[in-house]
Each structure stands twice: as structure tokens, then as C-alpha cells.
Amino acid sequence: MMKKMNVESFNLDHTKVKAPYVRLVGVTEGANGDKVYKYDIRFKQPNKEHMEMAGLHSLEHLMAENIRNHMDNVLDISPMGCQTGFYLAILNNDSFDEVLVTLEKTLEDVLAADEVPACNEVQCGWAANHSLEGAKEIAKEMLAKKEGWREVF
Numbered sequence: 001m002m003k004k005m006n007v008e009s010f011n012l013d014h015t016k017v018k019a020p021y022v023r024l025v026g027v028t029e030g031a032n033g034d035k036v037y038k039y040d041i042r043f044k045q046p047n048k049e050h051m052e053m054a055g056l057h058s059l060e061h062l063m064a065e066n067i068r069n070h071m072d073n074v075l076d077i078s079p080m081g082c083q084t085g086f087y088l089a090i091l092n093n094d095s096f097d098e099v100l101v102t103l104e105k106t107l108e109d110v111l112a113a114d115e116v117p118a119c120n121e122v123q124c125g126w127a128a129n130h131s132l133e134g135a136k137e138i139a140k141e142m143l144a145k146k147e148g149w150r151e152v153f
């Protein structure tokens with residue numbers, strides 16, 4: 001047995017998962033009853049594949065901007081450092097089905113995009129590091145495997 005770690009995903013056996021998938025990581029309840037739902041949206045099989053940085057970065061911009069058109073109370077959608085997935089945090093919405101529908105719509109927006117939002121030096125920290133085509137390739141593959149999103153292992 002590995003030592004229990006503070007970070008939930010450090011306790012997840014990444015050799016056992018089957019990407020792509022969408023997994024509820026945990027629910028945090030505040031003192032007033034508000035709840036934050038955190039998801040692990042895994043695009044690539046850990047330690048076998050990863051997203052290339054420029055496409056991942058553009059996918060981040062596109063999803064961050066578009067997901068908020070489909071769902072209220074999105075707190076954050078951010079890439080994992082291992083480049084295999086994203087974390088999504090939403091407030092006071094316990095519907096897993098809505099998360100899946102929202103993800104699908106957001107990825108369809110990526111396929112339809114003709115530019116990456118905010119990819120300039122005023123609005124982004126590494127504006128030269130973008131690839132719309134790379135983002136579309138990742139989104140296309142993820143959408144093609146949507147039947148498996150509910151299955152983590």
C-alpha cells in the first residue's frame with residue numbers, strides 16, 4: 001500500500017484508469033452549505049500519451065471561454081501538469097449528466113472555432129505557444145470516445 005497523500009489524485013492508481021473519462025474527484029462544502037464539485041476530465045491515457053503543449057494551451061483557452069456559455073457557476077477549468085487532462089470545478093451543481101453534456105457542447109465549440117480567444121501578449125502569459133489545429137485534434141478524439149466517458153476503470 002502506498003502512503004495516503006493529501007492530494008486526492010495522488011491516491012488514484014494511474015495505471016488502472018482507462019482514458020478518456022470524466023471522474024468526480026470530490027465535493028467540498030463550505031460553512032454556508034455551498035458545494036464545490038471538482039472533476040478530473042482525462043483526455044489521454046496516463047504515461048502512454050499526452051497532449052502537446054501548444055494544442056493543450058489553445059484547448060484551455062477555448063474551453064475556459066466557451067464552457068461558461070453552457071453552464072453557470074464554473075469556477076475553473078485548468079490543465080494538469082502531466083498534460084493528460086483537465087480539472088473542472090463548479091459551484092452548487094451536482095449533476096454529472098449536465099457536466100457531460102456541457103463538456104460535449106464545449107468540445108464542439110472547439111471544433112467550430114476559427115481562432116483561439118485571448119491568444120495575445122496582453123491576455124495570455126505565453127501567447128506564442130498556441131495551436132488551434134492541435135486543440136481541434138484533441139477535441140475531435142475526445143468527442144469520438146464520448147461513449148466511454150462514464151467509465152473510469
Ligand SMILES: [Zn+2]
Pocket residue numbers: 057061123124125126127
Ligand atoms: Zn494562455
